[in-house]
Amino acid sequence: xxxxxxxxxxxxxxxxxxxxxxxxxxxxxxxxxxxxxxxxxxxxxxxxxxxxxxxxxxxxxxxxxxxxxxxxxxxxxxxxxxxxxxxxxxxxxxxxxxxxxxxxxxxxxxxxxxxxxxxxxxxxxxxxxxxxxxxxxxxxxxxxxxxxxxxxxxxxxxxxxxxxxxxxxxxxxxxxxxxxxxxxxxxxxxxxxxxxxxxxxxx
Amino acid sequence: xxxxxxxxxxxxxxxxxxxxxxxxxxxxxxxxxxxxxxxxxxxxxxxxxxxxxxxxxxxxxxxxxxxxxxxxxxxxxxxxxxxxxxxxxxxxxxxxxxxxxxxxxxxxxxxxxxxxxxxxxxxxxxxxxxxxxxxxxxxxxxxxxxxxxxxxxxxxxxxxxxxxxxxxxxxxxxxxxxxxxxxxxxxxxxxxxxxxxxxxxxxxxxxxxxxxxxxxxxxxxxxxxxxxxxxxxxxxxxxxxxxxxxxxxxxxxxxxxxxxxxxxxxxxxxxxxxxxxxxxxxxxxxxxxxxxxxxxxxxxxx
Numbered sequence: 001x002x003x004x005x006x007x008x009x010x011x012x013x014x015x016x017x018x019x020x021x022x023x024x025x026x027x028x029x030x031x032x033x034x035x036x037x038x039x040x041x042x043x044x045x046x047x048x049x050x051x052x053x054x055x056x057x058x059x060x061x062x063x064x065x066x067x068x069x070x071x072x073x074x075x076x077x078x079x080x081x082x083x084x085x086x087x088x089x090x091x092x093x094x095x096x097x098x099x100x101x102x103x104x105x106x107x108x109x110x111x112x113x114x115x116x117x118x119x120x121x122x123x124x125x126x127x128x129x130x131x132x133x134x135x136x137x138x139x140x141x142x143x144x145x146x147x148x149x150x151x152x153x154x155x156x157x158x159x160x161x162x163x164x165x166x167x168x169x170x171x172x173x174x175x176x177x178x179x180x181x182x183x184x185x186x187x188x189x190x191x192x193x194x195x196x197x198x199x200x201x202x203x
Numbered sequence: 204x205x206x207x208x209x210x211x212x213x214x215x216x217x218x219x220x221x222x223x224x225x226x227x228x229x230x231x232x233x234x235x236x237x238x239x240x241x242x243x244x245x246x247x248x249x250x251x252x253x254x255x256x257x258x259x260x261x262x263x264x265x266x267x268x269x270x271x272x273x274x275x276x277x278x279x280x281x282x283x284x285x286x287x288x289x290x291x292x293x294x295x296x297x298x299x300x301x302x303x304x305x306x307x308x309x310x311x312x313x314x315x316x317x318x319x320x321x322x323x324x325x326x327x328x329x330x331x332x333x334x335x336x337x338x339x340x341x342x343x344x345x346x347x348x349x350x351x352x353x354x355x356x357x358x359x360x361x362x363x364x365x366x367x368x369x370x371x372x373x374x375x376x377x378x379x380x381x382x383x384x385x386x387x388x389x390x391x392x393x394x395x396x397x398x399x400x401x402x403x404x405x406x407x408x409x410x411x412x413x414x415x416x417x418x419x420x421x422x423x424x425x426x427x428x429x430x431x432x433x434x435x436x437x438x439x440x441x442x443x444x445x446x447x448x449x450x451x452x453x454x455x456x457x458x459x460x461x462x463x464x465x466x467x468x469x470x471x472x473x474x475x476x477x478x479x480x481x482x483x484x485x486x487x488x489x490x491x492x493x494x495x496x497x498x499x500x501x502x503x504x505x
Binding site: 074 | 209210211212213214215218219220223291292
């Protein structure tokens with residue numbers, strides 16, 4: 001069913017609707033989505049790279065599926081994530097600050113988390129607010145926790161969210177690439193390198 | 204073996220918060236000789252907890268987690284109560300079941316693990332309070348024992364519903380008056396250790412957690428017996444200092460007072476015949492291991 005709803009940076013409101021309930025559908029294999037509109041993977045890669053290059057604090061949030069070396073595939077992805085981070089760091093201007101902040105697990109942490117060094121899916125907004133993150137990418141986060149976090153972020157922050165998903169993608173992200181592999185992450189790094197200098201830095 | 208499974212990806216090691224780095228570098232996963240003496244020397248599997256200051260349950264948690272023989276291949280099943288406040292802080296797989304059905308969940312889990320990982324040791328340990336074990340979950344507790352399910356049930360007995368303000372539980376002593384039980388308990392404390400023995404448990408212990416070496420011994424015995432033979436049950440007194448009107452410093456003394464020979468938590472142990480044989484076998488192996496280690500040490504120093 002066609003929808004006029006767009007998945008845009010928030011703050012949307014306290015309890016934003018799930019994008020799926022607003023008619024946003026997931027991309028098919030080989031596709032991606034930007035703000036809920038189905039696009040080609042290359043278009044999404046380019047847009048994700050532009051977001052990183054134009055953000056004040058472009059950040060990658062690796063989750064447990066890449067932080068822990070469960071198998072060779074996970075270890076390769078971790079390598080690719082590190083490469084992407086280094087590429088973004090090299091490609092942004094000195095006024096921008098690239099960050100790599102882990103989401104090591106999903107348990108609620110009390111009395112509080114340290115937002116400088118980690119992000120927790122139960123209150124991801126704390127890390128985003130604290131570090132003034134305006135563009136972020138989730139990678140290696142299990143589906144349910146990613147959806148939960150993406151919705152909280154959309155509800156309470158103005159951060160642009162990108163989901164590099166190993167499964168079918170995330171409607172609740174502003175941009176989502178599906179079937180993520182180490183190669184796709186490296187391709188995104190190539191896009192960042194390619195667009196370096198051509199995207200105006202934040203004012 | 205286990206440390207291989209909890210390896211942090213090399214490229215991202217430096218960004219992991221220090222407690223996770225410690226867990227990989229300094230925890231006792233994979234060490235068969237782990238025990239309560241590692242507390243303070245090695246990274247504990249529980250670092251912080253959300254229980255009250257001086258809570259004996261927190262001591263019990265530390266001793267139990269330090270004594271699990273195989274923490275990397277152990278799943279703990281908990282239930283609603285003070286224990287469930289701690290599980291999010293524990294570096295062992297755990298399931299928070301609905302109030303009272305922990306032994307039913309553990310039964311299914313243990314069976315599923317045996318099918319999914321044949322030939323591998325996977326321990327399941329239920330850890331719940333007295334309300335979940337004896338009142339709300341008594342049906343599930345007993346049925347698991349009748350069916351001879353191979354896992355350990357640990358009951359943290361604080362003799363009331365502490366988490367919700369002090370209501371009467373089946374394990375409360377007769378005559379005790381609590382904040383939410385003002386007329387006093389009118390019937391005797393349920394004799395669950397005896398019921399456990401009659402229901403088919405192969406190893407049953409009733410004690411306090413005042414002595415860490417004793418806790419380590421009973422935990423290891425219970426898990427080894429459950430692994431090989433059948434259900435085991437430990438009833439550990441972890442008094443709620445708030446609900447019985449004690450101060451933070453008085454939990455240990457309360458346990459010592461309650462374990463005197465005539466008191467309700469005097470050490471009681473039941474071991475079935477097959478379990479006795481298994482424990483004798485394990486003791487012989489341990490003796491052999493120690494003798495071998497001694498010999499090696501003598502060889503090194505000579």
